[in-house]
Amino acid sequence: MTMSQVAPSAVAPEAERQQPAAAPPPARAPRPARRHRLTPPARLAVETAAALLALAALCVGAILGAVSVRADTADLRVGVAQRASVAAELRFALADLDAQRADQLVPGHAAADPDVLVGNRLLALITAQQRRREISALLRELGSDTSQAERVRGLLDALGRYDDASGRAGYADEQQPDRAAGHPPAVAVALSAEAGDIMRTDLLPTAEALTRTYNAQAVRLEGTAHAAAVRAAITVGCLGVLALVVLVWWQRQLGRRYHRVVNLALLVATCAVLAVTLTGVVSFVSAATDLETAASQGLQPWSRLAEARAVAADAAASESRWLVDDSGSAAQQRARFAALTGRLDTLLAPAAYGDVRARYQHFRADDRELQRLLAAGRLDSAAALLTNVSRGNVAFDFWDFATSLDRFAAQQESVALDHISAARSGLDAWPAVPAAALGLAAALVLAGVRPRFAEYR
Numbered sequence: 515m516t517m518s519q520v521a522p523s524a525v526a527p528e529a530e531r532q533q534p535a536a537a538p539p540p541a542r543a544p545r546p547a548r549r550h551r552l553t554p555p556a557r558l559a560v561e562t563a564a565a566l567l568a569l570a571a572l573c574v575g576a577i578l579g580a581v582s583v584r585a586d587t588a589d590l591r592v593g594v595a596q597r598a599s600v601a602a603e604l605r606f607a608l609a610d611l612d613a614q615r616a617d618q619l620v621p622g623h624a625a626a627d628p629d630v631l632v633g634n635r636l637l638a639l640i641t642a643q644q645r646r647r648e649i650s651a652l653l654r655e656l657g658s659d660t661s662q663a664e665r666v667r668g669l670l671d672a673l674g675r676y677d678d679a680s681g682r683a684g685y686a687d688e689q690q691p692d693r694a695a696g697h698p699p700a701v702a703v704a705l706s707a708e709a710g711d712i713m714r715t716d717l718l719p720t721a722e723a724l725t726r727t728y729n730a731q732a733v734r735l736e737g738t739a740h741a742a743a744v745r746a747a748i749t750v751g752c753l754g755v756l757a758l759v760v761l762v763w764w765q766r767q768l769g770r771r772y773h774r775v776v777n778l779a780l781l782v783a784t785c786a787v788l789a790v791t792l793t794g795v796v797s798f799v800s801a802a803t804d805l806e807t808a809a810s811q812g813l814q815p816w817s818r819l820a821e822a823r824a825v826a827a828d829a830a831a832s833e834s835r836w837l838v839d840d841s842g843s844a845a846q847q848r849a850r851f852a853a854l855t856g857r858l859d860t861l862l863a864p865a866a867y868g869d870v871r872a873r874y875q876h877f878r879a880d881d882r883e884l885q886r887l888l889a890a891g892r893l894d895s896a897a898a899l900l901t902n903v904s905r906g907n908v909a910f911d912f913w914d915f916a917t918s919l920d921r922f923a924a925q926q927e928s929v930a931l932d933h934i935s936a937a938r939s940g941l942d943a944w945p946a947v948p949a950a951a952l953g954l955a956a957a958l959v960l961a962g963v964r965p966r967f968a969e970y971r
Contacts, residue, residue: 554771556735558963561764565959568757572787575753576617576794579746580944583801587938590805593735594688594813594930598660598728602820604652604669605721607645609827610916612713613681614642616834617909619706620897622695622790624706632695632894635900637909656724672716679709680782695897698838701704707843710835718828725824729817734751736813740805743937754791761787761959768963779962783955790948797940815866819923822861823916826874829854831911833881837888837900851881870922873915878906 621633653673657666683705685697698706761784768777829851834846854877862871880899887896900908 524539541546541964544955556867561767562959562963565757565760565764566956567782567828568753568760568957569787569952569959572750572753572790573758573948575746575749576673576790576796576948579742579749579794579798580941580948582742583739583746583798584938584941584944586742587734587801588804589932590732590735590739590808591931591938592933593728593732594927594934596655598732598817599820599927600652600655601725601728602817602824604649604656605718605725605824606820606827607648607652608713608717608721609824609831611642611645611649612710613827613831614638614645615684615709615833616706616838617901618642618684619698619838620834620901621703622693622697622897626894627693628692628699634895634903634909635901635915637903638901646677646725660685662727665720669717669724672712673719675718676709679705679712683709694893696837696893703838706835707839713831718824722824725820729813732813733809736805736809739937740802740809743798743802743805747795747802750791750798752872754787754794758791759782777962779958783958783962784957786955790951794944795946797944800940801937804933804940808930808933812933814924815864815927816930818861818922819867819870819919819926820862822858822870823923825854825857825861825911826877826916826919829858830908833884833908834900837884837896842924852895855881859871862893867922870915870918873911873918876911876916877908880906880941907949 523615615638617638619634621631622639624630624632653666653669654664659666683702686702686705687693690699693699712804761780765777765780765784768780832847832851832854836844836851839847858874862874884899887893887899898907902908903913905911
C-alpha cells in the first residue's frame, strides 16, 4: 500500500525531464513605419511657398542682372569717353604742338631778296597756342583719375621743361628778325632740339603709356559688361523656366485636387512670369550684342585711327626738324620719319581707310618734293612748301590728312558710344519692370489660393 503510493511520485519527475521543451512563440514581423502625410492645408501652404520662392528667385536674378549690366556699361562709357578718348587726344595734341613749334623756326626772308617773306610763321604760332590750351584742359580732365596721378604729374613736370626750352628757342629766333628762311640761329636750333628730346623721351612715351592703359581698361570693361549681360540672360532664362514649371505643375495639381479647370489668378501670374522671362532674355542678349558691336566696330578701329593721328603728328614734327637741324640730327630725324611713316602704312592698311590713305599719299608726295628741293639747294622753296597753306604744300596737305583722320576716328568713337548707350538704354525700365510684374504675380498667387485655404476653416 505504501509502495503503490510512493512509486508514481518518483516516476513523475523523470517523465517530466524526458518531455521536450515547448517551442518559443514565433517572432512578429515589425510593423511598417507609419507615413506622416501632409494635411491638405499644409500641402497647399508648401506649394504656395514653393511658388513664391520661385518668383522671388526670378525677381532677384532679374534685378541683380539689370543693376550689374547698367553699372558696367556706365563704367565702360566713362572709360571710353572720359579716359581713353582724352588720353588719345592728349597724345595727338602733344605731337602736333611739337610739329608747330618746329615749324616756327622755318619761315624767314628770301635769301635773294630780304624784303620777301618765305613761309607762314603765323599759322604755326596760332596752332601751337591752340594745342597748348588743349593740352592744359586735357590734363585737367585726366587729373581727376587718382590711379594715374603719378603719370599726370610726370607729364606736367616734363611739359614745364618743354615749354621752357621751346620758349627760349622762339625768343632766340626772334632776336634775328631778318634771317634767311630755313636758317634760324644756332642757339635756337639747339634749344629746339632740346625741347624735341623732352617731347620724344618724356612726354610722348608717357602719353602713349597712358593711352595704352586706358585702351586696355576700356577693353577690360567691355569684356566685363558683356559677360555680365550674358550671365544675366542665362540666369533669368533658367530661373524663369523654373518658375514657369512650378506654376504650370501647381495649376495642374490644383485642377485635379479641387476639380477646377483653371485658376485664373495663377494663369495671369504665369503670363507675367513668361513676359518677364522673355523680355529679360531678349534685353540682356541685345545688350550683349550691342557691347560686342561697340568693341568690334567702334573701339578697335577707333583706337587704330587714334594711334595713326598721333603717329602722323609725330612724323610731321620730325619732318620739320629735319629741315633746320644740323646734318647729324637731320639724319636721325629722317630715320625717325621713315620709321613713323612705315608705322602709318600699317595702321592705314585696311581697305575701309581708302579716303584717308589717299590724303596721306598727298602728304607723302609733298615730303618727296621737299627732299628734292633740299637736294637741289632750293631752301626758300622748301621752306615755302613746308609751311604755306595751300593745296600741294606740306602744311595744308597734312592738315587735310589729319582732319580726315580725325573725322573718321570720331565716327568710330561715336559708333562705340552709341552702342554702349543702346546697351544701357535697353534696360532703362529695369529693375522696376520685373520687380513690379513679379510683385503682381506674387500677389496673384496669394489671391488665387486664398479661396482654397478658406475651404478648410
